[in-house]
């Protein structure tokens with residue numbers, strides 16, 4: 001029987017799995033914003049009163065971090081209901097009930113009237129959430145949807161892995177390219193750059209790893225103007241706890257001109 005391709009439902013089920021829920025809830029309670037996130041948010045999201053939209057908020061790690069940093073006009077959404085429940089209960093505990101948590105799919109934002117009722121002054125899709133959407137057209141749909149919801153001038157901040165970030169990655173991806181040429185790749189994957197793996201304590205993860213050219217093309221195709229990108233280690237030195245929670249990544253900032 002042919003292997004089933006990974007779909008949005010696969011990803012959603014993996015995030016609703018108790019192993020993932022515990023992992024992300026723990027981070028929401030104890031980790032908060034990374035130093036690099038804080039640096040770039042302060043640099044590019046200069047109006048704390050502006051309505052902000054956070055995509056893929058999960059259990060609320062960054063959402064509550066934004067709230068604590070003074071950004072209190074927040075709408076945060078995710079398609080994994082178990083994670084959203086965690087985020088809502090953490091917000092209630094921290095007197096942050098004014099945060100709007102909404103169940104929505106980033107690839108179909110037009111369908112969500114609750115999100116569409118505001119012109120946002122900025123959008124965030126942190127910790128590689130955008131790259132957990134299977135299929136490049138679907139990732140572009142998410143970027144387009146966020147663009148439509150933002151005001152002119154609004155910043156977008158997100159992260160990805162970078163498959164060209166060092167020699168080891170480049171060598172591994174050359175081997176993977178050979179597998180794709182021979183048709184020997186994991187048959188559940190959709191596109192070159194995809195990975196699907198399982199880690200103890202985190203659960204199953206689908207992730208698309210782009211190269212820089214791919215993201216630049218996707219931003220331009222969806223109306224965003226690229227402003228900045230850099231590896232996380234260039235932006236800030238992270239604590240051991242953050243490095244244990246998350247690998248190196250590339251930050252991207254774009255604007256709606």
Ligand SMILES: C[S@@+](CC[C@H](N)C(=O)[O-])C[C@H]1O[C@@H](n2cnc3c(N)ncnc32)[C@H](O)[C@@H]1O
Nearest residue numbers: 015056057058061078079080105106107127129
């Ligand atoms: C790596 S987690 C990050 C969670 C949280 N932002 C954090 O930093 O702890 C990625 C999040 O993106 C969400 N996500 C992935 N695809 C999505 C989609 N199509 N629509 C909405 N949320 C999505 C997942 O459910 C998950 O909560």
